[in-house]
Amino acid sequence: MYKHLILLCSLVLLSACKEASLDASQTVATIDELNTAIKNAQPGDHIVLKNGVWKDAAIKFYGEGTEANPISLTAETPGEVTLEGNSSLKLGGSYLHVSGLHFKNGFTTEKAVIRYKINDTTIAYHSRVTDCVIEDFTNPDRDSKNHWIELWGQHNSFDHNYVTGKTNQGPTLRVMLKGNENVNTYHQIKDNHFGPRPRKGGPRAETLQLGDSYTSMTPGYVNVEHNYFERCNGEVEIISSKSNYNTFKNNVFFESEGSLVLRHGNYATIDGNVFIGNDNSEFIGGIRVINTGHWIVNNYFYNLKGNEFRAPLAVMNGIPKSPLNRYNQVTDVVVAHNSFINSKTPWHFGVGANLSQAEVLPASEIRSARAERMVVANNLIYTDAPTASVVKTYDSITGVTFKSNFINVKNTSDYKTDGIITKTLELSEGDNLFAAPQGAQNELHNGFDFDRIDQDLLGNSRDKSNRAGAIVSVSSNHQELLDLSNYGTSWFNTRPAQKTPETITVSTEAQLAEAIKNASQGTTITITPGTYEVDGNYAFAKAVTLQSTATTNRPVITFKNATKGFELQPRAKLKLSNIILKGDKGTDAFATLEKGMGQAYELWLDNVEIDGFKSVLETSKASFADTISIKNSIIKNTARGIQLNKETNDKGDYNAAFVFVEDNNFTNVGMNVLDYYRGGYDESTIGGSLVVRGNTFTQCGAQEKSNILLKTRGIVNVTLAENTFTNNPIKTIAVLWGEKGQEPVDNKTSNSGEIKVVQNLKLKLVY
Amino acid sequence: MYKHLILLCSLVLLSACKEASLDASQTVATIDELNTAIKNAQPGDHIVLKNGVWKDAAIKFYGEGTEANPISLTAETPGEVTLEGNSSLKLGGSYLHVSGLHFKNGFTTEKAVIRYKINDTTIAYHSRVTDCVIEDFTNPDRDSKNHWIELWGQHNSFDHNYVTGKTNQGPTLRVMLKGNENVNTYHQIKDNHFGPRPRKGGPRAETLQLGDSYTSMTPGYVNVEHNYFERCNGEVEIISSKSNYNTFKNNVFFESEGSLVLRHGNYATIDGNVFIGNDNSEFIGGIRVINTGHWIVNNYFYNLKGNEFRAPLAVMNGIPKSPLNRYNQVTDVVVAHNSFINSKTPWHFGVGANLSQAEVLPASEIRSARAERMVVANNLIYTDAPTASVVKTYDSITGVTFKSNFINVKNTSDYKTDGIITKTLELSEGDNLFAAPQGAQNELHNGFDFDRIDQDLLGNSRDKSNRAGAIVSVSSNHQELLDLSNYGTSWFNTRPAQKTPETITVSTEAQLAEAIKNASQGTTITITPGTYEVDGNYAFAKAVTLQSTATTNRPVITFKNATKGFELQPRAKLKLSNIILKGDKGTDAFATLEKGMGQAYELWLDNVEIDGFKSVLETSKASFADTISIKNSIIKNTARGIQLNKETNDKGDYNAAFVFVEDNNFTNVGMNVLDYYRGGYDESTIGGSLVVRGNTFTQCGAQEKSNILLKTRGIVNVTLAENTFTNNPIKTIAVLWGEKGQEPVDNKTSNSGEIKVVQNLKLKLVY
Incomplete structure (x- = not known):
């Protein structure tokens, strides 16, 4: 009072x-x-x-x-x-x-x-x-x-x-x-x-x-x-x-x-x-x-x-x-x-x-x-x-x-x-x-x-x-x-009205390129089944969906001489479904910018086939994916898988928050299928989250120098369950981190190296 | 205000x-x-x-x-x-x-x-x-x-x-x-x-x-x-x-x-x-x-x-x-x-x-x-x-x-x-x-x-x-x-009047024993020259001086079957001058109580001869001398010298604050002449203080197992100056601590081992 x-x-x-x-x-x-x-x-x-x-x-x-x-x-x-x-x-x-x-x-x-x-x-x-x-x-x-x-x-x-x-x-x-x-x-x-x-x-x-x-x-x-x-x-x-x-x-x-x-x-x-x-x-x-x-x-x-x-x-x-x-x-x-x-x-x-x-x-x-x-x-x-x-x-x-x-x-x-x-x-x-x-x-x-x-x-x-x-x-x-x-100001609207997203159907290479270029936030581009031979390097900085309504007779997009199929820029939220992508050996199917990745991006693939690329996803040092989800897809004849391994300063940073790899079929991925890295003894973050569940891996890893197929060093949350590994010429499938509760569950391996669990991981002190 | x-x-x-x-x-x-x-x-x-x-x-x-x-x-x-x-x-x-x-x-x-x-x-x-x-x-x-x-x-x-x-x-x-x-x-x-x-x-x-x-x-x-x-x-x-x-x-x-x-x-x-x-x-x-x-x-x-x-x-x-x-x-x-x-x-x-x-x-x-x-x-x-x-x-x-x-x-x-x-x-x-x-x-x-x-x-x-x-x-x-x-109370006198100390002259063993027993604070007992054969174990818990006025024809006190010549109890401040002490091999010339040394004591010797004892000074674990001063004296045919080495818990404690050993003659001290120890890395105290100056050491140390004549490990302040070491069968005279500024000054050594200086001393951490 x-x-x-x-x-x-x-x-x-x-x-x-x-x-x-x-x-x-x-x-x-x-x-x-x-x-x-x-x-x-x-x-x-x-x-x-x-x-x-x-x-x-x-x-x-x-x-x-x-x-x-x-x-x-x-x-x-x-x-x-x-x-x-x-x-x-x-x-x-x-x-x-x-x-x-x-x-x-x-x-x-x-x-x-x-x-x-x-x-x-x-x-x-x-x-x-x-x-x-x-x-x-x-x-x-x-x-x-x-x-x-x-x-x-x-x-x-x-x-x-x-x-x-x-x-x-x-x-x-x-x-x-x-x-x-x-x-x-x-x-x-x-x-x-x-x-x-x-x-x-x-x-x-x-x-x-x-x-x-x-x-x-x-x-x-x-x-x-x-x-x-x-x-x-x-x-x-x-x-x-x-x-x-x-x-x-x-x-x-x-x-x-x-x-x-x-x-x-x-x-x-x-x-x-x-x-x-x-x-x-x-x-x-x-x-x-x-x-x-x-x-x-x-x-x-x-x-x-x-x-x-x-x-x-x-x-x-x-x-x-x-x-x-x-x-x-x-x-x-x-x-x-x-x-x-x-x-x-x-x-x-x-x-x-x-x-x-x-x-x-x-x-x-x-x-x-x-x-x-x-x-x-x-x-x-x-x-x-x-x-x-x-x-x-x-x-x-x-x-x-x-x-x-x-x-x-x-x-x-x-x-x-x-x-x-x-x-x-x-x-x-x-x-x-x-x-x-x-x-x-x-x-x-x-x-x-x-x-x-x-x-x-x-x-x-x-x-x-x-x-x-x-x-x-x-x-x-x-x-x-x-x-x-x-709370906050007297004048700023923190809840602006959202435009209703548009849907566009394309059936030629030129229409596809034009639709991608002009896409606004939330646009869905429906690709008519057929074959598309494109230059690639398509850039995305918004939420955009590329899809086909056909789940079996899917459109085929072939990249010629592209360094990147799809370029993921800040704020990109790219969803692909029911599409076949074919690359040549020099193309990364998806890749971030080298610099200026000031905001996170997302990548969602469902029923996509990735065939003949240099990598599935290539990223840069300070890039950050909020979510990467690859489901029900086929990845084959590709040199490298998902590369989230550029934050190597060992200060606790990493390249993606959530990664889901579920119900896919990996065949003949030459090096590692996934490289997801977090270094440094830090407890300030979720620490990365990976789910690898229900996939089959065949003939992968022959050229992988580290001799590990799924590299997850330092990632805190890892689920490795219900996968089938057959005839992969590699010494180690994965090294799990026991102290964080990681353990393999119901995986089948045949002629494919072993799944290891180490209890404690020695990490560089950050502080 | x-x-x-x-x-x-x-x-x-x-x-x-x-x-x-x-x-x-x-x-x-x-x-x-x-x-x-x-x-x-x-x-x-x-x-x-x-x-x-x-x-x-x-x-x-x-x-x-x-x-x-x-x-x-x-x-x-x-x-x-x-x-x-x-x-x-x-x-x-x-x-x-x-x-x-x-x-x-x-x-x-x-x-x-x-x-x-x-x-x-x-x-x-x-x-x-x-x-x-x-x-x-x-x-x-x-x-x-x-x-x-x-x-x-x-x-x-x-x-x-x-x-x-x-x-x-x-x-x-x-x-x-x-x-x-x-x-x-x-x-x-x-x-x-x-x-x-x-x-x-x-x-x-x-x-x-x-x-x-x-x-x-x-x-x-x-x-x-x-x-x-x-x-x-x-x-x-x-x-x-x-x-x-x-x-x-x-x-x-x-x-x-x-x-x-x-x-x-x-x-x-x-x-x-x-x-x-x-x-x-x-x-x-x-x-x-x-x-x-x-x-x-x-x-x-x-x-x-x-x-x-x-x-x-x-x-x-x-x-x-x-x-x-x-x-x-x-x-x-x-x-x-x-x-x-x-x-x-x-x-x-x-x-x-x-x-x-x-x-x-x-x-x-x-x-x-x-x-x-x-x-x-x-x-x-x-x-x-x-x-x-x-x-x-x-x-x-x-x-x-x-x-x-x-x-x-x-x-x-x-x-x-x-x-x-x-x-x-x-x-x-x-x-x-x-x-x-x-x-x-x-x-x-x-x-x-x-x-x-x-x-x-x-x-x-x-x-x-x-x-x-x-x-x-x-x-x-x-x-x-x-x-x-x-400051302080309304009633307690922190400055009480001191009685004038008394002086007593003794010329028989019985008189000596009686005078020591009855001495009050500050008493001076003058001993007439002559020979006194005594039981020893004389106890002191006050300031008492035993002296002779004759510097050359000094009284000789011989101890028979005594474990201690003089027992130093808490608050003892015992001064001896112009006296010869003779012991048998089982007697410590001076020694503290084994327990209950609740207050510090002092020992001052000037022109005293100590001949044929087990040790010059023996002490107990928790005993503490504020000052030990031995000057112008002769110590000979004695097994051990001044033993201030009982605080070995390595928690920074030690047995004496100030030790002065000056202008004495040590001959045929069998083991070490001095053992003054302070263990543990501690900076809370003066750390002990020793002055060894102007003495001669001859034929000392023959039975010393540590092979060090003057042991001062861990003592912070050590002066070793102007001494003469002759024919001492020992490997090391002393090990000084360089980091504390200790260095030998103007000592003469002949057939007597070396004086070492170590810069840094490895001590047990206390905290």
């Missing part, structure tokens, strides 16, 4: 002062005019950017405003000022306000698109960027590192912005904490919409990173509040908190493949956040806990299926006397009054325990220090399933105390505790997914300092009728957390 | 409430009465311990007082209640006040003498121990570990106490920070007198330790203010700060052999402390800096001669990505407005740099990470010497910025910076040692957040006439920092 009073007073004061501001406004149309205006700006001045495209605009906005009279830099009309090409914005000084800008159609060669610092002596304080958009402003080279937003200084705000589409290396937003000028920040990251960030296929793709491993000692005091994280899939950490005293409050994490990770630093408060998964994905996580003194309360975990690092609640083992940049022990963490709704095995303890890998890892990587003095109390677990295994342990968890946690069904975990109590629970559902337990008052645990947890997720007081779980009671007007209009 | 207003209000409120207190007082005479009184105690109750000796009293003082009405436990008369034998005090609950107790004549077998916790669920909050004394209440086994005061909980006070004489392992006072119940403590350690703590001869002998290496992440918020540290010589750290946000303000460190060390944790404030050395000691240090974000301001360093770890300002190199328990890099540290008066080479940077030891140390011990973003500004250096070398560097220090530091003489350091300015400075001296620079206003540096430094050491405002150094101006009424009556 007292706080509210202060806030009220401040607001009154602020508006009073605002009325008294000088309010000089000046519209500028060129960068020179802008620079002059900035140079002359006085407290209270408004600098207005004229509507239009500002190309290659490197704005340095400096000045000394005051609390009552900030200096502002705004778009004439919010969203009508686009910063394109090599544009960027730097702020330095005090009380600077920026709003309404739209970064698109380009990327910066600076360290950041928006940087709250001009140089080491001109740093931003009390400054704000609001109502802006950064859209796909990504460096076309995935391996090139930058940030989009860098917060420096103290008391700055980044709020009501929409940010989406970063695909290159580096966190989207990073709070920089080095130097006394940049600690105790009290930065506000609020009300933003962090739109989709695609899977990167390697580490260093967080959406927010607060500090780094050298600032685990540093008081960050960053407030991350009421943001919407939509499918932020860059890597295993949506948010990487690497400093002390940060707060994460009332954020929504929607189907984001990762977790809020307390990676370094201590005493975080994670209060009232909502984590929403779906039935399909095991990659959508919740909160991962490392270090000491965190309070995790009032959070709502909904429909999460993640495990281990990506569990709804993942409590890690630490490294004894950990090096600064590795894993400290979990101590004195409180997890209380959270709700876990329809989340499979919500609590994982001892995550990362890896004593069994002592033979391949140095002592400074062995996570054997168990959580200590941790309290898990007053949580609610609700599931529609008949039973639930609440706790999964990877090590002893005697240091964790469970008190007054309630579940509506039988708890079938191996780990037994009377701190998890089965009780008939009815949920009263609100308008959307939120629900509160009904029925008799639970007997709650009153832990040390638990009076700090005085409100629930929805802001209801816990004073009078406290309950287990995140929500004491639901009323219909509390669904605003899920309303997208409450 | 606002703060003061609040304080005032609180005090008014408090006294108002106090008047309204219940004020029930009850005097108890036995532990049972006490326990009953505690059990029944209500807020406002006073429990009074009856004057007298309370033996083996294990007091558990628990209860729930209130801020207005604490529960108190006091002595009937302060100082007249002595807790003796196996006594201890534990507190648990809220608002408990203890005063006037005197712990002496015993030691506790508990973990602490005074512990602010009864068990894990009964911890003290808002509780206070004041006006108490712990005097020599030390465990007789040096290797046995405990604390005297353990602070747990939050908001507790330890103030106005006198504490002295801990000699066993373990910090005198330790703040325990594990668990949320024990962090953010706001403990007050104020107005105490920490009296002498003797050299321990091994690590783990801090006077204060705030946390441990596992709490470097923990907010301590301990306030250490206005304490007097008198000759706290336990080890290299007087105070070991191992947590965050601790404050050290207005303390005096008087001739204490160590430093205030920021060992772990960050963001300490060290403001307005006084460090006083003397002309003789190089062991008296100042502040040693590790970690990030500290503010070191307004401190006064007077007459300090320490180097490296013990420099007035020692800034260490860190270990890159340091393990949790080792050395983090120094970053963002501010050292401003301090005064360094007559302190030799006050600033040492890169201390601990040890890349040169990479061959004997693992990478996780190599301190190569240099200080970064450190600011050293507005400091004052004043010396009576004609020039001064201000800066000593052990590594590059490009990460340190020097601004507006002033010195009164030419700076002759190799390191050059225009941030250290020579300027004529006159000091105006106050009553005591404090002095402020006079003359023209210096041009000061205005660093980031320097407005935090708004007062000087003496509380003067810096607003109007700011100056470099700790003191803006001195007025005569500001000398209270050095007045001992402002």
Whole structure:
């Protein structure tokens, strides 16, 4: 109440002062005019950017405003000022306000698109960027590192912005904490919409990173509040908190493949956040806990299926006397009054325990220090399933105390505790997914300092009728957390209407080429059966389907003198079905660009025949496929198969997220059928995913120097099942990675080498 | 001002409430009465311990007082209640006040003498121990570990106490920070007198330790203010700060052999402390800096001669990505407005740099990470010497910025910076040692957040006439920092009158035995020349001198069937001069007790002849000699020399602090002449100190199995100079340690083996 009073007073004061501001406004149309205006700006001045495209605009906005009279830099009309090409914005000084800008159609060669610092002596304080958009402003080279937003200084705000589409290396937003000028920040990251960030296929793709491993000692005091994280899939950490005293409050994490990770630093408060998964994905996580003194309360975990690092609640083992940049022990963490709704095995303890890998890892990587003095109390677990295994342990968890946690069904975990109590629970559902337990008052645990947890997720007081779980009671007007209009800018439409995709039928080479060239997003090109002799090198940068409606009398496309049959450019989503492709020995059936693969591509083949090529798929170093699916197809007389082996820097990067090879027939593939590589000891990503199921392999691998037919070194998820290997002149079919649970299932081999399993893989340390 | 207003209000409120207190007082005479009184105690109750000796009293003082009405436990008369034998005090609950107790004549077998916790669920909050004394209440086994005061909980006070004489392992006072119940403590350690703590001869002998290496992440918020540290010589750290946000303000460190060390944790404030050395000691240090974000301001360093770890300002190199328990890099540290008066080479940077030891140390011990973003500004250096070398560097220090530091003489350091300015400075001296620079206003540096430094050491405002150094101006009424009556208890006399020592002359065996038996502190026993045939095993536990006034016709004492000639017990300070001792082969001329050597001893021999013994000095494991001095003496026909080799656990302990062997004649010592050992890689202590100078060694070492005559492994300070070695049948005279600067000087050797120097010594890691 007292706080509210202060806030009220401040607001009154602020508006009073605002009325008294000088309010000089000046519209500028060129960068020179802008620079002059900035140079002359006085407290209270408004600098207005004229509507239009500002190309290659490197704005340095400096000045000394005051609390009552900030200096502002705004778009004439919010969203009508686009910063394109090599544009960027730097702020330095005090009380600077920026709003309404739209970064698109380009990327910066600076360290950041928006940087709250001009140089080491001109740093931003009390400054704000609001109502802006950064859209796909990504460096076309995935391996090139930058940030989009860098917060420096103290008391700055980044709020009501929409940010989406970063695909290159580096966190989207990073709070920089080095130097006394940049600690105790009290930065506000609020009300933003962090739109989709695609899977990167390697580490260093967080959406927010607060500090780094050298600032685990540093008081960050960053407030991350009421943001919407939509499918932020860059890597295993949506948010990487690497400093002390940060707060994460009332954020929504929607189907984001990762977790809020307390990676370094201590005493975080994670209060009232909502984590929403779906039935399909095991990659959508919740909160991962490392270090000491965190309070995790009032959070709502909904429909999460993640495990281990990506569990709804993942409590890690630490490294004894950990090096600064590795894993400290979990101590004195409180997890209380959270709700876990329809989340499979919500609590994982001892995550990362890896004593069994002592033979391949140095002592400074062995996570054997168990959580200590941790309290898990007053949580609610609700599931529609008949039973639930609440706790999964990877090590002893005697240091964790469970008190007054309630579940509506039988708890079938191996780990037994009377701190998890089965009780008939009815949920009263609100308008959307939120629900509160009904029925008799639970007997709650009153832990040390638990009076700090005085409100629930929805802001209801816990004073009078406290309950287990995140929500004491639901009323219909509390669904605003899920309303997208409450996040991001006032003007940007994150859900533009989609055109209905067109369908074109072709029956000549020229029509085919023309249709491909002119295809728009979603176009389906139906190829009339017949023979097509083409130059190839067809380029795709959109979702396009090439198909025949005939499954047996399929059109035959023959490539003459082409280096590539189909060129997969960024954003290509190429689907082929019911087609026969014939190549000469110099043609890659499919291939990426050599450079500039700034966005992921997809390739889907169904009932396709690939005959006589140099390779099935050739890729380049920084290229990245989200999905490659080859099904019901024939691959024959081809030198090499699917080549996803160009990320060899051993820093955890790889060339494809998901690869499905199912029900195909490979005959006479000269070298390897697949080379899918990921190097470096890294745990930040899905780590690649391969399904090889139901195929037949015959006479393949005769020229393969490595003597391995299916090369999958370092790929984390590999299924090798129900395949038939006959007469392949090769020593080894595949080498599976036992520690990751890989094992061959129901394969038949005859005169074809062996399938090996190695338990532990020695990988180069990345950190 | 606002703060003061609040304080005032609180005090008014408090006294108002106090008047309204219940004020029930009850005097108890036995532990049972006490326990009953505690059990029944209500807020406002006073429990009074009856004057007298309370033996083996294990007091558990628990209860729930209130801020207005604490529960108190006091002595009937302060100082007249002595807790003796196996006594201890534990507190648990809220608002408990203890005063006037005197712990002496015993030691506790508990973990602490005074512990602010009864068990894990009964911890003290808002509780206070004041006006108490712990005097020599030390465990007789040096290797046995405990604390005297353990602070747990939050908001507790330890103030106005006198504490002295801990000699066993373990910090005198330790703040325990594990668990949320024990962090953010706001403990007050104020107005105490920490009296002498003797050299321990091994690590783990801090006077204060705030946390441990596992709490470097923990907010301590301990306030250490206005304490007097008198000759706290336990080890290299007087105070070991191992947590965050601790404050050290207005303390005096008087001739204490160590430093205030920021060992772990960050963001300490060290403001307005006084460090006083003397002309003789190089062991008296100042502040040693590790970690990030500290503010070191307004401190006064007077007459300090320490180097490296013990420099007035020692800034260490860190270990890159340091393990949790080792050395983090120094970053963002501010050292401003301090005064360094007559302190030799006050600033040492890169201390601990040890890349040169990479061959004997693992990478996780190599301190190569240099200080970064450190600011050293507005400091004052004043010396009576004609020039001064201000800066000593052990590594590059490009990460340190020097601004507006002033010195009164030419700076002759190799390191050059225009941030250290020579300027004529006159000091105006106050009553005591404090002095402020006079003359023209210096041009000061205005660093980031320097407005935090708004007062000087003496509380003067810096607003109007700011100056470099700790003191803006001195007025005569500001000398209270050095007045001992402002520290410690209201009743204990730390300076009792000493009796004049007596002198006794003896001329028979019986008189000699009787005189030794009855000797009081300081007694001199003069032995008439003649022959004394005695049983030996004479015991000493005080300062006693045995002497003859005749330097040539010396008395001869012959021991028959004695195991020991003279037994050195705790506190023995035995001096012999002008005496001949003759033994049989089974007698140790001097020997300690086997156990219970709870305090150090000293042995001084001058013009003594030792002939025909089993050893010169035999010692036991936990025994410790402060000084052993053998000069102008003859040692002959004896099996072994000085045996200081029983601390072989390789944890950094050793058996003697200072050993002087000068101008003696050793003939026919069968095995080694000296065995002085210190094992384990430890840097917490002086590390032993040996001077072997001006001696002759003849026919020694024939039976020594190690083939080394003077064994000094692991001893840090060794002088081997001007000795003559003739016809000693041994392979090696000594092995010196090059890295510690040891080298033989002007020794003559003839048919006596060699003196070796090894640069780096491989030692077992202790931590």
